[in-house]
Amino acid sequence: MSAIPGLEDLTVFRVEVADGVATVIIDRPPVNAQNSAFRDEITRIFDVLHESADVRAIVLTGAGKTFSAGADLKDRPDATRPGAFPRHGRAVRAGFDCVMECRKPVIAAVNGAAIGAGCVLALVCDIVLVAEDSFMSMTEVDVGLAGGVAHVLRHFGQSDARMFLLTARRLSGTELYRMNVASGCYGKDDLLPAAQAMAREIAGKVPLAVEAAKRAFTLNEYMPLREGYVYEQTQTALLAKTEDTKEALAAFAEKRKPVFKGR
Template identity: 60%
Template structure:
């Protein structure tokens, strides 16, 4: 079912995002015609969407995809800051970071269903999701060098090998969905018509697990990414120790003993 309301007192304009929630899965569809280009208003809406979904008890997993033939063509170049206005570029950059961080720090797993071109900031939007799957006709590109810019390096480096990251950034070439799978950037590449069903099936697989445990696992990924193995694993163990006291953990133990499926409530 489609939810216009993302939270109490919050209404989304359909020209930016559409949100549907069903069986614990929120499908977020970017719908800023014609190619889901990102301007300031788009980014502010994105922050609002993910902040609201982060706090909704009826949402366990989120799918992010694009309406039409594009995932996102990246930044709207008609919405650039005035270089002569003090502080304008700082505010502009902060909004961009906050938009990506709203997804990156969302406690619910986010699946990027890349349905078409994901260009520059469009690919970064996909890269801050937890899992990327793509359609066979999709492609990504980081073409900033062709227009005298060089953004996105750190996010590209999180998903590509050192050589492939430089190839993507230095050439700006298109990298197809099948190539993303071969490069181990995407977890799956499926026929176009199967993309959303595949993303929904994956989301359902995640949603059936204990929500507190899934959130703790995501937190461990985020916190330990830049840590040493020892420090990162120690943090992960602290998460597990806390989870052991949860009602969901007790329910999982009881369900195993009784040979039934557990019923998790996020407590």
């Protein structure tokens, strides 16, 4: 395991790096709830990993039996203070945006309960893998709050999204896999190794091409089909001129493992 400069003094997370893969572990007992320290650290972590040459893919998971039980209700903004809610909302969005904007692909390894903001955190990752006995739940309607609709709609069908949010039901890992919300469903002990193996597989691809693909997914979500495809073609043209693409083509022709330099 190697250390990443800038991430030595974490209190809510642990970050382990090996074979080009960073495993980011939420470690805030007892249930990995999200407070201001959580949001500050996750933003810093993903900003640092975004620029780290040693990291090509990321796995995000939780310590213990919980992925994240959502927002820490002891850390809610004071409704009597002017400006408290906009400031709080901006910080919450930053804690999700940093994952989506990170140029390295992020795999969520949902090892247990992912509730409310914890569910959203899993859904902003590029790939979702779940443990069989994990579950997701959006409990906002139970406590008189709202939020998460936009992110839920990115992964659930229309009827399922409404059922999920309006009933606040718990959906197990096996149900999430059946509903195509998750790309894989594993036994508890197999989840993290499977996520890390997938991350290593991604880390072995041409780094600039992987980054371009993630960028295209993010942009194409809000672009018409033709414009989205035109954008992808411009990226392919740019990649064709890079050293790594030339190395990938040469290695394929010579039947050897490529050596990428990230340029």
